Amino acid sequence: xKISYLAAFLICLATAIVAQTPPEAAREYTAAHRTELVxxxxxxxxxxxxxxxxxxxxxxADVLLEKLRERGIDSRLLFxxxxxxxxxxxxxxxxxxxxxxxxxxYDGQPVTPLEWDGGSPFTPIVRExxxxxxxYARSAGDDKAAVFAQLTAFDALKAAAIPLxxxxxxxxxxxxxxxxxxxxxxxxxxxxxxxxxxxxxxDGPVDQSGQQTVVFGARGDAHLExxxxxxxxxxxxxxxxxxxxxxxxxxxxxxxxxKGEDGRVLVPHFYEGIEPLSAAEKEALAGAPVNDRMLMNxxxxxxxxxxxxxLLELINQxxxxxxxxxSGQTGARATNVIPPTATADLDLRLVVGVDWRAQQQRVVxxxxxxxxxxxxxxxxxxxLLEHPRVAMVVRDEAGxxxxxxxxxxxxxxxxxxxxxxxxxxxxxxxxxxxSVPLGAMERAAQTRTITVPxxxxxDNQHAANENLRLQNLWDxxxxxxxxxxxx
Amino acid sequence: xKISYLAAFLICLATAIVAQTPPEAAREYTAAHRTELVxxxxxxxxxxxxxxxxxxxxxxADVLLEKLRERGIDSRLLFxxxxxxxxxxxxxxxxxxxxxxxxxxYDGQPVTPLEWDGGSPFTPIVRExxxxxxxYARSAGDDKAAVFAQLTAFDALKAAAIPLxxxxxxxxxxxxxxxxxxxxxxxxxxxxxxxxxxxxxxDGPVDQSGQQTVVFGARGDAHLExxxxxxxxxxxxxxxxxxxxxxxxxxxxxxxxxKGEDGRVLVPHFYEGIEPLSAAEKEALAGAPVNDRMLMNxxxxxxxxxxxxxLLELINQxxxxxxxxxSGQTGARATNVIPPTATADLDLRLVVGVDWRAQQQRVVxxxxxxxxxxxxxxxxxxxLLEHPRVAMVVRDEAGxxxxxxxxxxxxxxxxxxxxxxxxxxxxxxxxxxxSVPLGAMERAAQTRTITVPxxxxxDNQHAANENLRLQNLWDxxxxxxxxxxxx
Numbered sequence: 001x002k003i004s005y006l007a008a009f010l011i012c013l014a015t016a017i018v019a020q021t022p023p024e025a026a027r028e029y030t031a032a033h034r035t036e037l038v039x040x041x042x043x044x045x046x047x048x049x050x051x052x053x054x055x056x057x058x059x060x061a062d063v064l065l066e067k068l069r070e071r072g073i074d075s076r077l078l079f080x081x082x083x084x085x086x087x088x089x090x091x092x093x094x095x096x097x098x099x100x101x102x103x104x105x106y107d108g109q110p111v112t113p114l115e116w117d118g119g120s121p122f123t124p125i126v127r128e129x130x131x132x133x134x135x136y137a138r139s140a141g142d143d144k145a146a147v148f149a150q151l152t153a154f155d156a157l158k159a160a161a162i163p164l165x166x167x168x169x170x171x172x173x174x175x176x177x178x179x180x181x182x183x184x185x186x187x188x189x190x191x192x193x194x195x196x197x198x199x200x201x202x203d204g205p206v207d208q209s210g211q212q213t214v215v216f217g218a219r220g221d222a223h224l225e226x227x228x229x230x231x232x233x234x235x236x237x238x239x240x241x242x243x244x245x246x247x248x249x250x251x252x253x254x255x256x257x258x259k260g261e262d263g264r265v266l267v268p269h270f271y272e273g274i275e276p277l278s279a280a281e282k283e284a285l286a287g288a289p290v291n292d293r294m295l296m297n298x299x300x301x302x303x304x305x306x307x308x309x310x311l312l313e314l315i316n317q318x319x320x321x322x323x324x325x326x327s328g329q330t331g332a333r334a335t336n337v338i339p340p341t342a343t344a345d346l347d348l349r350l351v352v353g354v355d356w357r358a359q360q361q362r363v364v365x366x367x368x369x370x371x372x373x374x375x376x377x378x379x380x381x382x383x384l385l386e387h388p389r390v391a392m393v394v395r396d397e398a399g400x401x402x403x404x405x406x407x408x409x410x411x412x413x414x415x416x417x418x419x420x421x422x423x424x425x426x427x428x429x430x431x432x433x434x435s436v437p438l439g440a441m442e443r444a445a446q447t448r449t450i451t452v453p454x455x456x457x458x459d460n461q462h463a464a465n466e467n468l469r470l471q472n473l474w475d476x477x478x479x480x481x482x483x484x485x486x487x
Numbered sequence: 488x489k490i491s492y493l494a495a496f497l498i499c500l501a502t503a504i505v506a507q508t509p510p511e512a513a514r515e516y517t518a519a520h521r522t523e524l525v526x527x528x529x530x531x532x533x534x535x536x537x538x539x540x541x542x543x544x545x546x547x548a549d550v551l552l553e554k555l556r557e558r559g560i561d562s563r564l565l566f567x568x569x570x571x572x573x574x575x576x577x578x579x580x581x582x583x584x585x586x587x588x589x590x591x592x593y594d595g596q597p598v599t600p601l602e603w604d605g606g607s608p609f610t611p612i613v614r615e616x617x618x619x620x621x622x623y624a625r626s627a628g629d630d631k632a633a634v635f636a637q638l639t640a641f642d643a644l645k646a647a648a649i650p651l652x653x654x655x656x657x658x659x660x661x662x663x664x665x666x667x668x669x670x671x672x673x674x675x676x677x678x679x680x681x682x683x684x685x686x687x688x689x690d691g692p693v694d695q696s697g698q699q700t701v702v703f704g705a706r707g708d709a710h711l712e713x714x715x716x717x718x719x720x721x722x723x724x725x726x727x728x729x730x731x732x733x734x735x736x737x738x739x740x741x742x743x744x745x746k747g748e749d750g751r752v753l754v755p756h757f758y759e760g761i762e763p764l765s766a767a768e769k770e771a772l773a774g775a776p777v778n779d780r781m782l783m784n785x786x787x788x789x790x791x792x793x794x795x796x797x798l799l800e801l802i803n804q805x806x807x808x809x810x811x812x813x814s815g816q817t818g819a820r821a822t823n824v825i826p827p828t829a830t831a832d833l834d835l836r837l838v839v840g841v842d843w844r845a846q847q848q849r850v851v852x853x854x855x856x857x858x859x860x861x862x863x864x865x866x867x868x869x870x871l872l873e874h875p876r877v878a879m880v881v882r883d884e885a886g887x888x889x890x891x892x893x894x895x896x897x898x899x900x901x902x903x904x905x906x907x908x909x910x911x912x913x914x915x916x917x918x919x920x921x922s923v924p925l926g927a928m929e930r931a932a933q934t935r936t937i938t939v940p941x942x943x944x945x946d947n948q949h950a951a952n953e954n955l956r957l958q959n960l961w962d963x964x965x966x967x968x969x970x971x972x973x974x
Contacts (some may be wrong), residue, residue, distance in 0.1 A: 110816070110822055231786040232785075234951065237808040238923050241920065255735075258736075300716075300719035302874060303875035324735065324820075325813070325815070325829075326811075328832075329811045334811050345821035385791045463720055463822070
């Protein structure tokens with residue numbers, strides 16, 4: 001399309017007269033297009049995105065690649081055999097001084113459809129809850145919200161003819177919920193493409209107070225799966241109860257020894273090596289709102305762990321969580337049996353100064369200290385007969401360490417200012433409780449990371465009935481517009 | 488069909504000449520009809536018989552009623568609204584001095600088809616294992632084997648024209664695996680029908696040594712389901728891990744406190760009130776084979792509970808078993824979540840002197856002593872907010888007490904002699920580890936109970952791949968023939 005000089009002049013004049021800021025342009029744009037935006041977001045959410053379904057993960061990547069190309073953005077898929085592709089987009093602005101990289105991820109946590117109201121995590125539905133509209137589907141909050149907000153903010157700036165000032169990159173991962181096992185390798189193979197002055201990691205929820213949050217780090221993450229052994233097959237609990245060891249009881253005793261009743265982890269050395277918070281970080285924490293009582297009511301909790309410490313303090317400590325355990329059957333399917341095995345999946349969250357492999361090892365050492373012979377694969381009859389107690393511990397290889405970016409770097413200052421231009425009451429936090437592979441990003445892209453989440457805290461992320469409050473989406477588009485506009 | 492006097496005389500003469508004992512007649516009969524007997528047993532096993540499927544439970548009852556009627560036995564179903572029918576058969580022998588009642592049950596434990604080789608618990612299959620033929624299906628051992636052995640023994644006596652000498656009753660229950668909640672009421676409503684000098688309870692496995700066993704009691708049984716509460720819905724284990732209490736950890740800590748590492752139950756008063764064994768019972772126990780080492784090898788067990796006591800001693804103690812526990816998901820479906828609830832199903836086995844409701848209460852008292860507010864239904868938000876820890880405990884109402892019949896009663900002597908006429912190396916035991924509602928039988932039928940099991944010990948009863956060693960079926964038919972022949 002050709003434009004006459006006069007027309008171009010008139011457009012510039014109109015833009016200058018309206019003098020919209022990027023957040024204002026974003027607000028006007030989303031207000032004008034809500035129905036179609038919800039429809040487009042819903043289409044994106046309807047594509048299943050769990051690790052167990054690589055064909056649909058690929059569909060997600062293809063659709064996102066097409067969305068970037070439709071917008072005239074130079075785009076491609078960054079591949080590694082056996083891993084979901086990273087969707088990559090690149091905008092170079094002549095004369096730009098900085099390169100800003102927008103990270104998000106398009107994959108979601110595993111789903112158990114029966115746990116969802118309606119039974120289908122990939123049939124998005126908008127419901128009104130307490131007068132607010134929310135859209136329900138896996139990844140509505142974590143993390144397709146961020147992908148969609150970035151695309152929409154880009155459209156809003158274009159519609160308002162606001163020119164970009166920095167080089168921009170989009171890096172949308174497809175393996176974050178599996179622990180990003182290939183991300184660093186993919187980034188390393190594309191160093192030149194993914195390098196930037198800063199990576200804006202758009203993932204996770206904002207503070208529970210609802211304030212827009214800028215977070216300077218994230219906890220690391222590591223996993224273990226522990227299986228302990230009773231009889232080789234289920235035994236009648238009458239004929240053998242009292243004699244054949246019950247693996248559910250053995251596992252209960254093992255797990256119970258890992259934590260005190262106040263939630264403090266008793267695994268030796270678990271808290272060793274933690275890097276203390278800086279003065280600026282302590283100050284930020286001290287000024288943050290205390291949402292604990294509100295959250296206890298929201299979550300129906302009559303007590304919390306941590307011996308009186310606040311949530312924001314506690315997420316600056318490493319944690320040990322049982323994601324799930326199982327042995328035999330419960331409820332209507334329970335039978336009078338001594339089950340053959342009992343299994344627990346543990347999630348270890350890490351803070352700066354604690355290495356993820358060392359933390360896994362501390363748990364393994366603890367298991368050994370409780371009299372278990374630890375193996376890393378299904379034990380044979382001989383192994384089981386030779387040892388009073390045997391535990392199979394499978395260490396998930398997709399762990400990573402925590403990262404914190406100093407709050408007083410110049411680029412940190414610029415990001416904070418951009419976010420403040422979009423949202424009032426911006427909250428700064430040293431770390432978030434959740435995990436993002438910031439270290440892999442920083443090493444491979446030679447960059448720093450700052451996290452700018454947009455989802456509501458109560459989005460049920462990682463659980464059934466995940467959702468996004470639509471107002472968080474509209475607010476998030478404004479925030480993203482301000483960040484796309486950075487110079 | 489009419490028979491001439493001469494023919495009748497010749498048949499009597501032939502019978503007298505052969506002079507078969509009932510066990511011999513049974514052996515000859517089963518040897519001559521193996522293929523068709525396996526086929527008939529297989530048909531009986533192919534009718535699903537779990538409590539969750541009342542329509543098929545009724546089909547079992549109807550089929551068994553028809554089998555009794557085909558044999559000319561006066562039969563009926565004993566009903567109570569909402570309960571599976573008891574199949575009842577009655578043979579009155581003119582001039583008989585005694586009435587012998589044969590008890591068995593036609594229902595089976597719940598099934599989880601995915602755990603079964605082949606995936607179907609109701610498609611019976613004969614497999615050769617270590618040179619022995621076994622038939623695999625739910626209830627192959629527990630307890631359709633006994634029903635089928637009684638029918639076949641009856642046919643064998645008839646084929647050999649061996650006349651019956653006592654009045655006989657067949658009482659085949661359809662609710663044993665659910666704890667026989669209606670048995671006593673049904674028996675009470677039919678006292679005159681079900682009364683006998685002795686009830687022969689044909690259920691459970693023979694001793695692990697393979698010896699035919701006569702058992703003079705059974706442990707009682709009681710159940711509890713415990714659910715503890717974390718957040719109202721699953722929470723992200725990163726954002727809330729360390730702060731929101733994890734119900735899987737809470738349940739692990741609660742359960743771990745119930746047993747020492749040697750398997751001794753630590754619930755206060757758990758072993759109080761136990762009636763000591765008599766001299767005869769102690770003597771019987773002392774003479775029984777010790778199978779523990781063989782069983783440890785068979786079950787791949789590197790250690791057992793009980794601080795050195797033998798299995799046969801330990802089943803004369805009350806037990807506490809975790810039938811199953813669950814919280815969140817494990818394996819490929821595990822997500823990084825703090826689950827909302829954790830549930831465990833407990834099975835309490837009881838010995839004479841310990842009341843089942845009192846034993847349930849001791850466990851509830853223990854839960855309360857660990858700081859839990861105990862409710863019997865799903866707690867409201869208010870209840871959860873008002874109490875630091877809440878446990879919902881559902882007490883199964885279908886429990887019952889243990890029973891032991893003295894080994895030196897005259898009727899006990901007669902039963903022992905009958906069994907010894909069929910099988911050499913008969914083993915006498917004071918109690919079996921498993922449970923049968925002997926007390927309900929004794930009260931309602933004004934009788935004594937003696938248990939004569941026929942299944943192999945390794946029949947996977949209550950578990951996946953339940954099976955019956957066919958040789959146990961043939962041996963069992965001989966034992967039942969000897970008992971049907973009691974005078």
